[in-house]
Amino acid sequence: MTSEIGKQLDLVVDLYGCPNRCMHCWLGHMPNIRMPENADSMIMDYFSPFFSRIAFYSWLREPDYCADYRDRWFRDIAISKNARPERFELASFYRIVRDDQYIPFLKEVGVRKVQLTLFGLQETQDRYVGRKGAYEEVMKASELLTENGIIPRWQCFINEENRDEILKLYALAKQVRAEHCPELEFFVHEGSCDGENRRLYPIRIRKRNIPEELIPVYFGYDNLLEERECIDMLKELHGHPVFHIEGDIVLNISNTFDVFFNITHMTAPWKIGNIIADKPQELAGRILHEDTPAHRLAKQVTWAELACRYGDMSSERAFCIDDYKIFLFNTFLEDDERIRG
Numbered sequence: 001m002t003s004e005i006g007k008q009l010d011l012v013v014d015l016y017g018c019p020n021r022c023m024h025c026w027l028g029h030m031p032n033i034r035m036p037e038n039a040d041s042m043i044m045d046y047f048s049p050f051f052s053r054i055a056f057y058s059w060l061r062e063p064d065y066c067a068d069y070r071d072r073w074f075r076d077i078a079i080s081k082n083a084r085p086e087r088f089e090l091a092s093f094y095r096i097v098r099d100d101q102y103i104p105f106l107k108e109v110g111v112r113k114v115q116l117t118l119f120g121l122q123e124t125q126d127r128y129v130g131r132k133g134a135y136e137e138v139m140k141a142s143e144l145l146t147e148n149g150i151i152p153r154w155q156c157f158i159n160e161e162n163r164d165e166i167l168k169l170y171a172l173a174k175q176v177r178a179e180h181c182p183e184l185e186f187f188v189h190e191g192s193c194d195g196e197n198r199r200l201y202p203i204r205i206r207k208r209n210i211p212e213e214l215i216p217v218y219f220g221y222d223n224l225l226e227e228r229e230c231i232d233m234l235k236e237l238h239g240h241p242v243f244h245i246e247g248d249i250v251l252n253i254s255n256t257f258d259v260f261f262n263i264t265h266m267t268a269p270w271k272i273g274n275i276i277a278d279k280p281q282e283l284a285g286r287i288l289h290e291d292t293p294a295h296r297l298a299k300q301v302t303w304a305e306l307a308c309r310y311g312d313m314s315s316e317r318a319f320c321i322d323d324y325k326i327f328l329f330n331t332f333l334e335d336d337e338r339i340r341g
């Protein structure tokens with residue numbers, strides 16, 4: 001195989017970990033393990049023969065979590081090949097409130113908006129983030145960003161447990177806008193159902209329980225379905241699930257060098273391979289042919305079968321159809337693992 005894989009490759013590597021343990025984390029919880037000093041160049045060298053354009057990201061979970069985030073960012077740019085990593089509208093709220101050099105750095109690298117995640121008021125937020133003080137930190141970070149000309153955007157994850165608190169957060173957002181941050185952005189959504197968020201399926205928001213006041217700020221509300229409506233749609237789909245990546249390839253790399261497509265959570269059936277254990281040629285072949293145990297198992301089942309086997313026809317839980325499809329398929333994979341022991 002040559003460097004003919006014409007697509008750009010984004011390598012997204014969990015070099016430093018994350019200070020949080022969010023209850024909705026779609027990647028799934030992983031321990032923070034510091035990868036070896038030379039892991040970045042080693043990973044680049046591993047993939048370089050097969051891709052002419054590679055953007056390197058040293059964070060998979062919390063951006064800028066490492067103490068030398070500034071050098072790190074410029075190193076990510078330097079080691080990338082004919083491509084450049086993006087900043088996105090993301091930052092570390094953990095760092096914003098602890099490091100007065102951090103916001104100037106964000107401005108220097110062109111960050112104009114930062115998305116901050118909320119699950120509810122103080123007790124709920126701290127519990128969902130897995131860290132005492134998380135609510136105060138998000139509020140403080142919002143203030144500091146505003147003072148420095150960066151627009152905060154609150155994204156709120158709603159479920160049956162926290163829906164009244166999300167309503168209170170919306171009222172708070174309006175108050176903050178009126179008092180000192182007219183540009184504060186706010187939106188609500190239900191989140192996907194991968195990783196840790198799968199465990200929240202029992203309390204997933206029922207569509208009819210979404211407070212009416214939140215509908216105008218609910219992301220994707222027009223495409224939101226009840227689970228039973230999703231099942232009705234899928235019962236007509238007799239093709240196999242296909243997880244084909246059309247555009248550039250994004251690979252998530254764990255701190256134990258396991259490699260995954262950026263499709264869903266990072267569990268065994270989705271693993272493409274391991275950078276230490278597998279020969280580069282073999283792993284690149286699996287990327288090119290989209291070959292993981294999950295991709296292979298997808299050929300043994302149809303969407304209609306998945307919907308009939310795992311869907312709950314009495315459920316009014318809210319899903320967009322793509323999130324529901326991956327939820328069903330991951331249920332099938334878990335079932336398969338159970339059967340195989």
Ligand code: SF4
Nearest residue numbers: 018020021022025061
């Ligand atoms: S959702 Fe993001 S911040 Fe929360 S635990 Fe997962 S990676 Fe960390």
